[in-house]
Amino acid sequence: MDRPKLSVIIPVYREEARIAALLAHLAGLPAPGGAEFLVVDGDPERRTLAAMPTEAALALASSRGRARQMNAGAAAARGNVLLFLHADTRLPPDAFARIQAALDDPGGADLCGGAFSLSIAPDGGPENRPPGPGLRCIAWAANLRSKLTRAPYGDQAIFLRRDCFEALGGFADIPLMEDLEFMTRLRRSGRRIRLLSACACTSARRWEREGLLRCTGRNLLLRALYHLGVRAQRLARFYT
Structure with a gap:
């Protein structure tokens, strides 16, 4: 089997209701150079793997x-490019081509990787209900923060050259903020990323479940405490 250029790594936990639709979405995206999909289940009961269509992706188990899970x-x-994708995030139709173009651009020869811009849609997809002003404001603020800090979050579908990912030692084994921690190390190492204008669309299910103000306020507080030096292990008890 030919070696694919791109590997899409999907960490999951009890996503059995979503996995088939996600893999169908990914299979429909054009992939110059080829792509493989890896689903890494952190559920001891492996519910998502059991619900996964046969041969749609490589099934992996992890603690x-x-x-x-992403390190596994x-x-x-x-692949020589790794794309880390949340189970509730969808990519733009030309996502794989955009990634390859960014990394093949002569002006981006020293790029370590990048991420997409963020949009947020009501759970079930934007075709059912358009996002309200609250969700649009959260996405706008997240995109502005990413541009200023050069530290995108995982729901923006982070992609990385394999050699860069391995040189930095992968993700730190912490219960949350692993994306922020990795991007902070990447920036401090002098490596560059590129933020693409196309949007990855993530589900608003957590905001819908917890409430817009409560969820947003909690997230802002946790990030502030993390930047102040509170360990991720302590913060994890407030993020379930």
């Missing part, structure tokens, strides 16, 4: 924890 997927991946 729970998004960072360790990266270790098994064969």
